[in-house]
Amino acid sequence: xxxxxxxxxxxxxxxxVSDLQTLLASMGRSKSGLKQDLVxxxxxxxxxxxxxxxxxxxxxxxxxRFPKTSGWLAARRPxxxxxxxxxxxxxxxxxxxxxxYLNGISKPIPTPAAEVKLVxxxxxxxxxxxxxxxxxxxxxxxxxxxxxxxxxxxPNQADQIRNASELRPGIRSIQVVLRLCYTDSxxxxxxxxxxxxxxxxxxxxxxxxxYYPSNKPGVEPRRPCRPVNITPWLHLSNVTNRVTxxxxxxGKRYSVAVYLVRVFTAADLFSQxxxxxxxxxxxxxxxxxxxxxxxxxxxxxxxxLRVSLICPLVKMRLGVPCRVLTCAHLQCFDAVFFLxxxxxxxxxxxxxxxxxxxxxxxxxxxxxxxxxxxxxxxxEEIEYLTDGSWRPIRDDKERDRERERSNTPEYPVVDICxxxxxxxxxxxxxxxxxxxxxxxxxxxGGAVVDLTLDSSSEEEGGGAGGDSEDTEDSADSPAPxxxxxxxxxxxxxxx
Numbered sequence: 001x002x003x004x005x006x007x008x009x010x011x012x013x014x015x016x017v018s019d020l021q022t023l024l025a026s027m028g029r030s031k032s033g034l035k036q037d038l039v040x041x042x043x044x045x046x047x048x049x050x051x052x053x054x055x056x057x058x059x060x061x062x063x064x065r066f067p068k069t070s071g072w073l074a075a076r077r078p079x080x081x082x083x084x085x086x087x088x089x090x091x092x093x094x095x096x097x098x099x100x101y102l103n104g105i106s107k108p109i110p111t112p113a114a115e116v117k118l119v120x121x122x123x124x125x126x127x128x129x130x131x132x133x134x135x136x137x138x139x140x141x142x143x144x145x146x147x148x149x150x151x152x153x154x155p156n157q158a159d160q161i162r163n164a165s166e167l168r169p170g171i172r173s174i175q176v177v178l179r180l181c182y183t184d185s186x187x188x189x190x191x192x193x194x195x196x197x198x199x200x201x202x203x204x205x206x207x208x209x210x211y212y213p214s215n216k217p218g219v220e221p222r223r224p225c226r227p228v229n230i231t232p233w234l235h236l237s238n239v240t241n242r243v244t245x246x247x248x249x250x251g252k253r254y255s256v257a258v259y260l261v262r263v264f265t266a267a268d269l270f271s272q273x274x275x276x277x278x279x280x281x282x283x284x285x286x287x288x289x290x291x292x293x294x295x296x297x298x299x300x301x302x303x304x305l306r307v308s309l310i311c312p313l314v315k316m317r318l319g320v321p322c323r324v325l326t327c328a329h330l331q332c333f334d335a336v337f338f339l340x341x342x343x344x345x346x347x348x349x350x351x352x353x354x355x356x357x358x359x360x361x362x363x364x365x366x367x368x369x370x371x372x373x374x375x376x377x378x379x380e381e382i383e384y385l386t387d388g389s390w391r392p393i394r395d396d397k398e399r400d401r402e403r404e405r406s407n408t409p410e411y412p413v414v415d416i417c418x419x420x421x422x423x424x425x426x427x428x429x430x431x432x433x434x435x436x437x438x439x440x441x442x443x444x445g446g447a448v449v450d451l452t453l454d455s456s457s458e459e460e461g462g463g464a465g466g467d468s469e470d471t472e473d474s475a476d477s478p479a480p481x482x483x484x485x486x487x488x489x490x491x492x493x494x495x
Contacts, residue, residue: 005046008055009148011062012042013139019061026057036142115185116255122269122359123343124227124261128157130176131258135183136194138249144196145249149256150242157260158236173263176234177227178243183253191225195248201233202242212345224345227261266339269359273322273335277363284367285388288330292386304383305330306393309372312351313337317377321368324350324357330384332365 015023020038021031027045031038046054116133120126136147153161153176164174178199181189199206211223234241245256291305311318311334321332331352338357342348350357371382371390379392 004055008046008058009043010139011058012046013039015039015042015061019064023057023061027054039140116181116183116257117185117188118179118181118257119188119190121191121227121346122348123264123346124177124259125264126259126261127160127174128260129257130260131256133181133183133255133257136245136247136254136256143249145247147245147247147256148242149245149258150240151258152238152240153234153236155238160260161231161234161236167263167265170232171229171263172231175229175231175261175263177259177261178230178245179227179257179259180225180245180254181257183255189255191227192254193223193225194252194254195250196246197248198246199228199230200244200246201230202235204233206230206233226346227259230258266336266343269339270320270336273339273359273362273364274320279323279363279366281367281370284365288367288384289386289388291330292384304385306381306383307331307368308381309368309375310380311337313341317380318368318372321365321372322362323365324355325361325363327353327355327357329353332368335362335364338362 012020012023017035017038020035020042023042024031024038024045027049029041029045033041046058118133130151130153131149134149136145138145160174161172161176164172167173179191180194180197181192193208197208199208206228208228209224209226230243243258247254288305292303307330309318310316312331313333314337316334318332318334320335322335322338323330323332327350329352333351338351348357348359349355375382375392381393382390383393384390
């Protein structure tokens with residue numbers, strides 16, 4: 001009965017205004033109003049007062065418009081373009097085909113939507129296909145379309161869902177998910193939502209992932225296209241489940257599919273990675289030697305490659321170094337953080353070079369894992385050498401930090417009081433005057449020059465100096481040239 005009801009509703013959606021008026025008049029309903037009102041009134045009539053008589057009237061009106069077509073398939077595609085795809089029922093292998101005619105000319109049957117293949121997802125393991133990829137068909141010229149599909153769960157499938165463990169409260173590890181993609185049979189298709197999407201399961205709307213806000217100015221928010229978990233709204237029995245997809249019809253073709261899947265966590269994928277994809281230390285050394293091997297055609301010889309021990313994702317020391325086999329660089333990122341980030345926001349992009357990093361191409365670097373165990377926490381960078389060995393470069397970094405802290409050039413200290421220390425003779429003790437008026441003598445015989453005296457000090461102490469008796473040496477030799485601060489200009493050089 002459920003399948004016949006869906007068939008009748010699809011037929012009603014394809015009716016013209018005259019057909020809708022005839023159907024409503026035959027059932028004693030008002031036939032006035034716009035086409036949109038007539039369609040809504042007729043659909044409510046079919047849902048509330050479904051009967052064999054009503055189904056007969058709907059079939060007669062539909063066959064009067066499409067005499068060469070039969071069944072619900074043509075009702076899904078009334079505009080004259082036939083399709084052949086899997087039936088929207090619990091048996092996904094059953095197919096229906098029909099031929100539409102427009103102006104008496106038969107149209108060729110295009111590629112069936114069942115040939116659409118969705119890309120495998122690392123966090124989802126497909127257990128069974130409940131509905132093969134089926135194209136969403138527009139039934140009128142409205143921008144907002146509704147497409148329905150139905151399926152039933154077998155007792156075994158229902159038991160799998162009931163007995164599944166919980167990943168977190170309310171979320172089971174066995175789920176029924178709905179996936180959407182472009183209708184394209186070439187290659188594998190990634191999940192892609194149509195615009196204005198809404199999903200209703202058994203008359204209840206379910207959650208569809210929203211948009212991620214963008215931190216960059218001028219960049220629109222991005223919506224993650226992920227499988228939609230419809231499990232909480234399903235009938236876990238032999239009762240038919242009805243899914244209605246509301247979507248925006250803006251010229252692109254979309255397909256919908258339903259799968260029974262097992263959901264993995266980041267910890268599950270990490271366990272698989274450690275078990276199946278670890279590159280040995282010997283193989284890593286060979287890779288390093290290949291990169292550093294001398295190339296006679298190259299003008300620059302590479303003697304070493306520096307690799308950071310800090311993860312580019314979280315700016316912390318690497319825990320489990322991981323790389324992508326197809327990437328050319330040796331720099332690694334942390335496997336645990338990478339899987340956790342893709343569990344929340346799947347991008348599967350290498351954080352070092354921004355190239356695709358699918359899960360099946362990830363590998364754990366065995367050599368760098370050993371290096372992390374052998375080095376202390378303060379070592380943040382190493383260098384690989386041509387023979388495959390390595391060395392820490394902690395000393396260079398510490399010397400740079402010390403030089404930055406001191407900010408003082410590394411020059412030797414010169415004591416101007418020591419004779420011939422800087423290429424000049426020391427000042428005469430008789431010409432160096434201290435604060436008390438007498439000469440200041442440094443330990444060891446060197447004269448200390450006091451540069452703090454100013455002109456006022458010179459004037460105050462000038463009388464005492466001028467009244468001093470001249471010795472025989474001073475009488476015979478000319479007086480030395482005096483500066484403003486009472487020192488020999490030719491003997492003291494300030495550096």
